[in-house]
Amino acid sequence: MQRLEVLGHWFNPDAPTTLPRPQALVSAWDPRRRAAVLDYLRAGRELERYPEPSFCRFDCGIAHTGAGDYTDGRWVWPEGLPHYVESHDVQLPEPFIAHAVACNGAPPRFRMPKAVFGLYDMAPWLMWSRAQGACPDLDGFDLPDPEVRDRIRADLGALIYDEILVCRGSTREVVLLVRGALELHQVKTGGRAPQRFDGWEEWPVAEGEANAGSAGGMAALQALKKQKPKPGMSFEEFFEQRRERADEHE
Numbered sequence: 001m002q003r004l005e006v007l008g009h010w011f012n013p014d015a016p017t018t019l020p021r022p023q024a025l026v027s028a029w030d031p032r033r034r035a036a037v038l039d040y041l042r043a044g045r046e047l048e049r050y051p052e053p054s055f056c057r058f059d060c061g062i063a064h065t066g067a068g069d070y071t072d073g074r075w076v077w078p079e080g081l082p083h084y085v086e087s088h089d090v091q092l093p094e095p096f097i098a099h100a101v102a103c104n105g106a107p108p109r110f111r112m113p114k115a116v117f118g119l120y121d122m123a124p125w126l127m128w129s130r131a132q133g134a135c136p137d138l139d140g141f142d143l144p145d146p147e148v149r150d151r152i153r154a155d156l157g158a159l160i161y162d163e164i165l166v167c168r169g170s171t172r173e174v175v176l177l178v179r180g181a182l183e184l185h186q187v188k189t190g191g192r193a194p195q196r197f198d199g200w201e202e203w204p205v206a207e208g209e210a211n212a213g214s215a216g217g218m219a220a221l222q223a224l225k226k227q228k229p230k231p232g233m234s235f236e237e238f239f240e241q242r243r244e245r246a247d248e249h250e
């Protein structure tokens, strides 16, 4: 199966992952190249439509950037990607830009792929954005399920915070939202003193040399949630299997 390379999947502060922060990918565009890229992105064909629209990570006032995924048969991107390029100077991987420019902004004819499980390839996007220093270092962190959340809440005791964002079981670390700032706590006796970060822009970034496997992690899981699982397999079962496989690799 020919897989599609993902472009433009972003970090979401409400459900933090290792996906890139677009704020870390801002730099000036050559106007001619940008025009070709915008034409190209807008000329893609719709592959998938989601019930919930996406939102602009720059909080620019655009509430809905779109609810579809578009493709040219080689890459796949969210409907809202042109907005980031046009309004926020967000950069994209050079091979894609070079291709869009070479095509004068018009995707070549292609056969529409079937939206099947495993169609999206997240690894190149993560490797590229990591190399740009755009991905928060959240390897090993997970979004807690309700049960884990309850346990952490009990462990934190009387501590005042607004939300439990992510946790890492192996180190017993949790990231809390506390009045708009982030606090990294180690929930165990004799654990490290809490660290405070004013926002995700202050959080350490992931190293660029990570291989596709470890760069995948949560972000890849998040992307896969958007895809159809094998018939008869619930997402829970799928994630469980995936987790087991990941454990075997460690």
Ligand SMILES: [Zn+2]
Pocket (backbone or CB within 6 Å): 056, 057, 058, 059, 060, 061, 062, 083, 087, 088
């Ligand atoms: Zn915006």
